[in-house]
Amino acid sequence: MTLAQIRWYGWGTLTWVVLFAGRAGTDDDRSTLFTYGQQANYLKGNQQQRWVAMKMLHPLIGAASLMLLCAPCFGQADDPHIAAIAANLSPNMVKEGEPVHGKSLAEAMAEYHVPGVSIAYISHGKIAWVRSFGVLGIGGAPVTPDTLFQAGSISKPTTATAALHLVQQGKLSLDADVNTSLVRWKLPTSEKAEGKPVTLRELLSHTAGTNVHGFPGYAAGTPVPTTLQILDGAPPATNPPIRVENTPGKQWNYSGGGYVIIQQMITDTAQKPFAELLGEVVLKPYGPRIVHTVPVDSAILKHYVGTYKMNPWFSFAVTLRNGKLLIQGTHQPNLEFWPESNTRFTFVVDVDVEFVRDTNGDVTGMNVLQDGKMIFARKQ
Incomplete structure (x- = not known):
């Protein structure tokens, strides 16, 4: 799957903080392409989200060095800027006129039952600092900047970059019906589309009207579906079929399912494995050592x-x-x-x-x- 969503803290003109929170686990979602490591689970309210940290992508795409927090480790944050962030995390939303009540990183971790987090601070297009705290799990080994976590939705911007690379080469069109590029699978027609075709531009911008917000993943040792099985919601896939449920271009609706369609478009057009192409046109040009895993029987x-x-x-x-x-x-x-x-x-x-x-x-x-x-x- 090509699910990518990065949570940015401290959004500014050219200053971003990327926070990866979680713990390495046993739930190895091997269907996620560009897996650079073990799984991190980030709990937000009642929703469990998955984050995958990959070794430094493009400076504007993301960063991944994992950090976990425990009380004795806070002493490592000797830099005033790092200490200030660790001591006061701003809430996601603040009502105008109301006081801002932040919490420390340790308090946030305790609230979400997370033994660790990872922060990479990006300033002016470069990683200014990375700090690692805590352990992989209760009683586990310390987390370091090289700790491997699962990648998840961070692959969306890399997928988009690969798709636009094929557009630049004239192999894909942003505004043509996606079915003209799909070979091994076709997006079924839908009455809710009102006769309008779905385009790559709409899929990239979550305005295609496609369903399936995200994917729960698959536990280690359980069958992993193929891309075609995910598209049709066929076992062992756990998601419903990926279909058009709103008029394309009418409104924004986050759709991880739409990015699976993009994955199939890229694979059919490039005629090579998705992970291989992404490594060639997106990841390798920027210099990191990229590891993508595949399921082996x-x-x-x-x-x-x-x-x-x-x-x-x-x-x-x-x-x-x-x-x-x-x-x-x-x-x-x-x-x-x-x-x-x-x-x-x-x-x-x-x-x-x-x-x-x-x-x-x-x-x-x-x-x-x-x-x-x-x-x-x-x-x-």
């Missing part, structure tokens, strides 16, 4: 379990736990593998592993790639 993963010997003194142990691969080097911690394809995985930011099979399909080893160099580790 446990039947495939189990063939990778084993010991891989790099040299007489060092080897990797690959294990499978709760449907996820873990890798542990000699005298090193056990780390989770992030699948980029059925054969290629990453477990730290700058190290990739490609599993190797022989002509019989048996796994014989893995190539470890780092800094342009490749070392083969043979499966024992």
